[in-house]
Amino acid sequence: MPSRSEVITPALLRDWALPVPTGGKEARGTVLVVGGSRFTPGAVLLAGVAALRAGAGVLQLAAxxxxxxxxxxxxxxxxxxxxxxxxxxAVRGDPGDRLTDLLAEADVVALGPGLNDIDTTRGLLHQVLSATGPETSLVLDAYALGALSHEPDLLVGSGRKVVLTPNLTEARHLLDRDPGDDLDAEALDLARRYEAVVSLYGHIATPDGRCWREESGDAGLGTSGSGDVRAGLLAGLLSRGAEPAQAACWAAFAHAVSGQRLVPRYGRIGFLARELLDEIPYTVATV
Incomplete structure (x- = not known):
């Protein structure tokens, strides 16, 4: 039987309004993006700028x-x-390097954009978990998900605020099988297995069984760097105070609708991931 999920609509989001912090940039939190490689620095750039566009107050990049x-x-x-x-x-961490200090100070850590080596990523994942406390929100993307799939019990029982953002290939590694057609059910399986909020191609689930789906996304979002934008957007929403499920739903909607706004200028499949960035603030503000 297909799982039940609630469609993410503007009305749903208006009733689930994002926090609007007052005061200085510290009130909007610090996002640290850890990722990149010698050959893929753009992933960190896209994720970082998306976090700022979503409302983060302070941005730090470790690449x-x-x-x-x-x-x-x-x-x-x-x-x-x-x-x-x-x-x-490939990027590698060192428990004695500056990264440990940055991790301890961050409100949100996004790990994965642009990483390209599973062994070094596993080391970074452990460094992130050891240097951050339970109050730090985590977004795990790309190779960080591959690293997690090698240690599926790593988050179990931790009580951490974590959002996983797999694509279908990454979901296959996390599930240790091919995903089925019911992505609502697969997202829920992952959420329960890893005890984290999961955002799988706009299908969002929590470990306690709540599910949502975003239906505005179009083919144009399937472009290089788009996932990095989504991960950063999610991190920025967490930084300004959104809870993980709320941030995942808002991020899925803002990502999809920002793409829709580009269609009149570039066509359904002609826009670039970096062009999504400038659409994010308006999309979020006008829900």
Missing amino acids: AESTAAALSIQVPEALVVGLPETDDG
């Missing part, structure tokens, strides 16, 4: 040291820290 200078110029709003690299350009 491959060979890309740090360029990122600091491209995203002047962010503190950028270079992380050690392997000979192949």
Whole structure:
């Protein structure tokens, strides 16, 4: 039997209004994006800018040291820290490096955009979990999900506020089988298995059985970097005070509708992920 889920509509979101923090940038929280490699620094840029567009107050980027200078110029709003690299350009952590201090100070950590090595990512995941407390929200994306699939009990019983953002390939690794056609049910299976909120292609589920689905997404969102934008958007909403399920629903809707807003200019499949960024604030503000 297909699982039941509630359609995410503007009316639903208006009744589930996002927090609007008052005061300085600290009131809107600090997002730390950990990711990238020598060859994929753009993923960190997209996720970081999306977090700011969604309302985060402070942005910090931790990426491959060979890309740090360029990122600091491209995203002047962010503190950028270079992380050690392997000979192949993959990012690796070090318990004694600056990353540990940044993790301890962050309100939200997004791990995964642009990472490209499963072994180094597993090390980073453990570093994130050891350096952050239960009050820190986590967004796990891309290779971080692959790392989690190797240790499926890592989050169980932790009580952490975690959102997983798998695509179908990543869902297959997390499930250890091919996903079926009922993505509501698959999202719920993942949420219960990993004790985290799951956002699977607009199908959102919580470990306690609540489910939603976003029906506005179109083919144009299936473009390089789009997932990085979604992960950063989610992190920014968490940073401003949204609860994980609320942030996941708002992020799914804002991601999809921002794509719709680009269709008149670029067609259904002609826009780029970076063009979604400028649409996010208006989309969120006009729900």
